[in-house]
Amino acid sequence: MRFDSLLDSLGGTPLVGLPRLSPAADVRLWAKLEDRNPTGSVKDRPALHMIAKAEKDGLLTPGCTILEPTSGNTGISLAMAAKLRGYTMICVMPENTSSERRQLLEMWGARIISSPAAGGSNEAVRVAKGLAAENPDWVMLYQYGNEANALAHYETTGPEILADLPTVTHFVAGLGTTGTLMGVGRYLREQVPDVRIVAAEPRYGELVYGLRNIDEGFIPELYDESVLTTRFSVGSRDALRRTRELLEQEGIFAGISTGGALHAALGMAAKAVKAGERADIVFVVADGGWKYLSTGAYGGTLEEAEARLEGQLWA
């Protein structure tokens, strides 16, 4: 495969079967390897689509400054694209994210503004909105509410999955900005009768939920509950266990949020087996494990790894 530039190589990622983790001949699991994108994560799709849209709308012009609240991957994608297209990139990131993410962002020339660990990404969003108001010339693409995020998946990820696996019955992905699930979910619902769209939401340690008031919660503007069939909360123990199983049994070295999606996918697979139904379950490998090596997720016992992740944003 040949492309004019790195940006042009976006998408077209492999869909690989999991012969060992699939529970039956007619209940199969498939991994969509989104780590095979320009900066190594699924976030390259929304990031590059949001930039292209903003350029087309005349919102982004050479020399502009982009501001974005991000726990890492979206910022990394935007930083790479910003460098190539001549923008300054500023990320607002919670301080409790892995050191690899910071190093990568700095490598691509992004400036990082840290937001407090308590409150997680809620705080990053709040700080970024404040900065955007103070600096009206900065362009906040705002992944949580930018339609181009979901549209990237509606136009690319969804069609790729259906073309590779016309018999797909389930789509499972992590829930963050909700862009992947909204975009792929809408596309598959239009094309595949009775397709099941399943969200795996990371459940962090208590620090991340440390809001002052329960009315200060956050729901991404992109989120539309009616696109989903159901939604599971997956704790760090289950996510770590599945991340390791994926590595040991299928050889796939993935980030921790992928373990969360696999956990939900295996739950749907067990349900299909019990009901005697056939299933082709696609789940998203959002990124590789490289950025999480320093968290100790892959070594020692599960208990030790879980303790090390306490208070960290791992998805």
Place this chain on the structure above:
Amino acid sequence: MAIEVRIPTILRPLTDGAKAVDGKGGTLDELFTDLDGRHPGLRARLVDDKGLRKFVNVYLNDEDVRFIGGLDAAVADGDSVTILPAVAGG
């Protein structure tokens, strides 16, 4: 046996600091009413006249109750209920 309900940090002032409390009932609605008897004010923080409050997420055995009947979701002894505020990911 009872139903274990895990309480988020911000609501623990209502449970004397307890991280988890036990309750009973046949539906989530009945369970919250039962808990409110021992922890007055808890129900009002979770439910308003339209149902579950917007920024409150409740999971029954890790599944979001909004997809399995909401307040009418059937619960039984041995189930685990987790209450969490809605937070941003990504």
